[in-house]
Amino acid sequence: MSTSYKVKFWEHRVRLDRRMPYMVRWTVAGKEFSESYLTKTQADGRKSVLIVAARAGEPFDTVQGLPVSELREPDVTTWYQHSRNYVKARWKGAPAKTRTTWADALASVTFEMVSSKAGMPDKRIVRRALYTWGFNVNRWEQEPPPDVEKALAWIARNSLLVSDLSEAKMMRRMLEAASVLLDGKKAAPSTVLRKRRILHHVLGRAVEDGLLSANPLPQIQWQPPDIDEEVDPEVVVNPEQAAALIAEVGRQGKVGPSLQAFFGCMYYAAMRPAEVVQLERARCVLPETGWGRLILNASSPRVGSSWTDDGASHDARGLKHRAAKATRPVPIPPELVALLRAHLERYGTAADGRVFQTGPGGFVQESTYGRIWKQARSAVLNEADQATSLARRPYDLRHACVSLWLNSGVDATEVARRAGHSVAVLLRVYAKCIHGGEDQANELISQRLGRNAAKAPPKGA
Known part of the structure; x- marks a missing residue:
């Protein structure tokens, strides 16, 4: 290795016509080197690091132009940079919703994985900057707002090295950060476990990249929170209540009638x-009489335009937990057939053939159907029921439907197929909503005891 102490720095060169317009320039033994950055703040930070190394008397490599310490350290990658590398490597082709879960998990811990909090901006600003920009690949080539740029620059300067995370205390700090919300309250158990799974995978990638010798997360004594996945029977409406709620939706102003069949699809x-x-x-079979059929093949969760590849607010995907081209045929009762036929006769379809649309042909928004549902619920339920969690969310109609199928005696395998669940998940999640099971079991036991009594020899024989 050829080194030199003759290091000279020049002013930044700015070329606004380039994607990375700010160029840091310096020479080592008369040979010119440069690095380009998106913002002036990033360029200033990099130049400061190089100047500190030169003033400390550190030799620079004459081939690569870098301080010798940067060449000798195999693990100079920071947690922040490694996390960004992880997201970038998995971004292409990933569902937009999955991208948001990565960003959420990483943003919730990264502002704690720092060497010092001196000069740290407000943690809410840092958290927002990390979530919306730091771990959103779609925005990396955009100019961030000043507060976001400042927060990310601070994180980049103070982030711990990945090698520092091999210490147990750092892993405990990470898990604690993943377990609480910004206001200090405990996060939901399912949220904590989801974040831990993501962090475990990110650290595993660090092992794969040679930044850690082993994944330190499993070595920590940590009690995972208990998760109650079962649906609370209190949220489940009966058929009469469901019908009344859906009918009331049709009386909610101009928008309500266009959402009756929408809620009907969730319940029926x-x-x-x-x-x-x-x-x-095209995927609705709606006969004039009798049962019909829906052949489901896609879903479009709303995630925000900054997370999708095409800039749309909804991310068109295949069915949840199914192969990309899988379908799920669902027989539908005459009640839903009638709702859908009436809806199509009155509103037609969107240009792309979708049954439900807003006025301009867009996707129905959560804020809209959530507001209408809240109004209908207030109109139908009495004050006592309104104070409970009964049908508090539109999604509870799906729970009510699955519960109805199970309580009607439909085989669990068929219920799971129609609902798009595995049988194991179905029985675990809806165990408390299967009414009548105890009475049926008692009847079977009584019958068996009765048979045994009939076969028993008479007393004294």
Whole structure:
């Protein structure tokens, strides 16, 4: 290695016509080197690091132009940079919703994975900057707002090295950060476990990249929170209540009538909202009488335009937990057939064939159907029921549908198929909503005891 102490720095060169317009320039033994950055703040930060190394008397490599310490350290990658590398490597082709979960998990811990909090901007600003820009690849080539740029620059300067995370205390700090909200309250158990799974994978990637010798997360004594996945029976409406609520939706102003069949799909076909908004007319079999059929093949969860590849607010995907081209045929009762036929006769379809649309042909928004549902619920339920969680969310209609199928004696395998669940998940999630099971079991036991009594020899024989 050839080194030199003759290091000279020049002013930045700015070329606004380039993607990375700010160029840091310096020479080592008369040989010119440069690095380009998106913002002036980033360029200033890099130049400061190089100047500190030169003033400390550190030799620079004459081939690469870098301080020797940067060449000798195999693990100079920071947690922030490694996390960004992880997101970038997995970004292409990933569902937009999955991208948001990565960003959420990483943003919730990264502002704690720092060497010092001196000069740290407000943590809410840092958290927002990390979520909306730091871990959103779609925005990396855009100029961030000043407060975001400042927060990210601070994180980049103070982020711990990945090698520092091998210490147990750092892993405990990470898990604690993943377990609380910004206001200090405990996060939901399912949220904590989801974040831990993501962080475990990110650290595993660090092992794969040679930044850590082993994943330190499993080595920590940590008690995962208990998760109650079962649906609370209190949220489940009966058929009469469901029909009354859906009818009341049709009386809610100009928008309500266009959403009756929307809510009907959730209750009578156990459809997820993201599946309903993507339902196409061509996949609806709606006879004049009797049962019909929906052939579901797609969903479009709303995630925000900055997370999708095409800039749309909804991310068109295949069915949840299914292969990309999988379909799910769902028989539908005459009640839903009638709702859909009436809806199509009155409103037609969107230009792309979707059954449900806003006035301009866009996707039905959560804010809209959530508001209408809240109004209908207030009109139908009495004060006592309104104070409970009964049908508090539109999604509870799906729970009510699955519960109805199970309580009607439909085989669990068929219920799981129609709802798009595995049988194991179905029985675990809806265990408390299967009414009548105890009475049936008692009857079977009584019958068996009765048979045994009949076969028993008479007393004294």
